[in-house]
Amino acid sequence: MSDGQRAVTITEVAARAGVSISTASKALNRRGQLRNETRERVFAAADELGYQPNALARSLVQRRSYTVGLLSTESADRFNIPLHLGLENALGAGRVSVFLCDGRADPERERFYLESLLSRRVDGIVVTGVRTDARPPLADVPLPVPVVYAYSRSADPGDLSVLPDDEQGGRLAAEHLLAAGRRTFAHVTGPTEYAAVRDRLTGFRAALAEAGVALPDARVRCGPWREEFGRAATAELLAARPEVDAVFCGNDLLARGALDTLRESGRRVPEDVGVVGFDNWGVLAEGARPPLTSVDMDLQGLGELAARRLLSLIEGNRESGLVHHPCRLEVRASGGGPAVR
Structure with a gap:
């Protein structure tokens, strides 16, 4: 505030918001039981007027530093x-x-x-x-x-x-691929010492099981969170089970690798094989060929x-x-x- 500017008072904020001074004070100091719309109206009025509360006085009164x-x-x-x-x-x-x-x-x-x-x-x-x-x-x-x-x-x-909720994220991937008519699933993911790896697989398997679809360990590959592992693991899976028509990847880097291998092997995505990633890393997911469906946390x-x-x-x-x-x-x-x- 410049020397020529007058400080806005809480009275003016209350008048602009159409509430009492005590209600404005409660809203600005996050005290009392107020409706969300009332609190938001007071904050909006304070922003419009450029109200600057006295932080030192407020902290001394409420014993908080904010x-x-x-x-x-x-x-x-x-x-x-x-x-x-x-x-x-x-x-x-x-x-x-x-x-x-x-x-x-x-x-x-x-x-x-x-x-x-x-x-x-x-x-x-x-x-x-x-x-x-x-x-x-x-x-x-x-x-x-x-x-x-x-x-x-x-x-x-x-x-x-x-x-x-990594388990719920795994479920979302399974449900999407099931809805697309997929029946033979594979999973390419990160190191098993990560809780997220275990939780995503648990949710994915649970949703498949509810649909009567199994995901045996032979169709799960765990390794580094790197694109090159996504390529190598997908190549192994296709060699062992060429009928695989859905791959869920534990992150988007792995999914980009999977897409590379599928394309090089002559599989069309998504016509022949559906692929879902995890993280929704925009620069990777949007730039993939084709653009990658991904779970966003x-x-x-x-x-x-x-x-x-x-x-x-x-x-x-x-x-x-x-x-x-x-x-x-x-x-x-x-x-x-x-x-x-």
Whole structure:
């Protein structure tokens, strides 16, 4: 604000939103039981008028700093970018600032950043990762602020972890391929030590079993998350079972490799073989030949959910355990419609 500008008051915000001053105060300070539409109307009025609350006064009155620590395993990872965007969207809507710290999967760096965030009196901490496997909790003793793990699972069942629903994602892939008339399935995926690999296969197999279709181990290939493994594994599967008419891949890199091998072997996708990937990595999925149908974990939505759960914990609610955020299927050409016979 320049010297010549007058500060907007909460009275003006209340008048613009058509509510009382006390209701405007509750909405802006995230207190009280208000309807979502009322709270959103107050925030919209505050934005239109350029209202800037006195953060110091607000924090002294409510004993909150209105800041949150975001402790990332790898902040530049392609999975963390949409996740962090969702977190910041939801926290920003609540007028909460974010301190981003990149632990780089180093326990010493993580401890240093934890101490730094606590010294800044953050209201809570979100821990993000790049795997859904269990990891040690941030500390061996209870922390003075709530913590939520997002796309990262704490080994302590008393913590709250928000994860993509990988089993449901596997089910989506199976249901799409079944609806296209496929009957002989194969699966190319990553290393079995990843929880996501096991969960996606569990969901995929369960949906097939409900349709009376089996997926024997002989038609499952596990290996590195790399395109070249997708090519080699698909070649092995076709040599052993040339009648395969559907391939579900554990990520989009593997699916791109599978598409290469199918094309080189003379199989038409999707006319002869349907292919579904996982992650919906736009640059890969959209540029594939043909464009790749892929399961999307909705990481931005997952980040928003984790932020809302953290704000709820900060407000005094209690929650622990696992929360699974549903995946969705981005349908393109590779999965096909009814199979051509």
